[in-house]
Amino acid sequence: MLESVEGTHSPSICTPLVGKNHKELLTELADILLKKPDIIEWRLDFYEEIQDMNSVLSAAKDIYENSERTPILLTVRSQKEGGQPISLSEKEVVAILAEVCKHPYVAIIDFEVSNQPDHIRYLREVSKENNKKLVLSYHNFSFTPPKAEIFKSLFLAEFYGADAAKAAVMPQNNQDVLTLLEATREAEKELSIPLITMSMGGLGAISRIVGWMYGSSVTFAVGKSSSAPGQVPIDELRKIIQLTKKVTDPESNPFHQIGSI
Known part of the structure; x- marks a missing residue:
């Protein structure tokens, strides 16, 4: 579910x-569910009754009971990091x-690493007490910051004791994707x-396909509706990842045995 891919195994999708209701x-x-994702992220910031705790719990319960044991990741993305206004x-x-x-009802929660440290520590404590995983995330929908800043956000997630660190940034050019x-x-x-990382938008779509080769353990794909720019339909993404694995595996790709031409 949230495991290091170590550059060799397929990422979770x-x-x-x-x-909205x-x-x-x-x-x-x-x-x-027909497309068999590994994880489902419930973006609660899209939910119209987010202010009603009873409604949230009722919806969470029904999602859980109908999820066919697919782990649920609960996220309330802030508007400053690309979420819906709440x-x-x-x-x-x-x-x-x-x-x-x-x-x-949920297996994982997402919280932004830029939030108040006391809130991060509290959610780390509560999630541990209830056997939930915590993802601490960073999103930049405007640009791609320097490599050191991306690394810092991932480092902070580990510093706070997160179970996984996420970074999603918006590229302005191909070099940003490489960054x-x-x-x-x-x-x-x-x-x-x-780690869970991605470069967003059309330019960054390639990172959703090959990110696992660099260490990203989860990639996001469209099941029915997209939650971020650049997400690829899950069926297509799964096929492309499998093809990428096949052609980059020396044991399964006959062209690796031919040598230089």
Whole structure:
């Protein structure tokens, strides 16, 4: 689920669930499950009744009971990091994540590493107490920061005790995509937790396909609706990753045995 790929194994494929209400969520979930994702990310910031804890718990319960044991990742993405506008404060978001953690409905929660340290530490404590995984994430929908800054965000996630570190950035050119991949590769060598990284948009789509070769353990794909620019339909992504593995594996690719031409 959240394991280091060490550059050799296929990444887990996560698909977003972005329904605005209870009915939409279950309809979307049924469509997504046909494509057999490894993880489903419920983007709670899309949910119209996010302020109603009872509604959130009811929806979480139904998603869990209909998920066919697919692990659920719960995310409330902030608007500053690419999420939907919501009227909740960071403290209120923490309260929602903490409450859902106390139930069996989700396996993983996502929280942004730029949030208040006290909130991060509290969610780390609550998630551990309830046997949930914590992903600490960083998103930049405007540009790709320098490699050192991407690495710093991943390092901070490990520093706070996260189970995985995530970084998603927006490229302006091909070099930006390479910057993200290089940061991933260096972080994989230095850090001990799994990484989830991607370059977004059309330019960055290649990182969703080959990111596992640099150390990214999870890639995001479209199940029914996209939650970020550049996501590839899950069926196509799975085929492309398998083809990439085949042609880069010396034992399975006959062209590796021919030598230089």
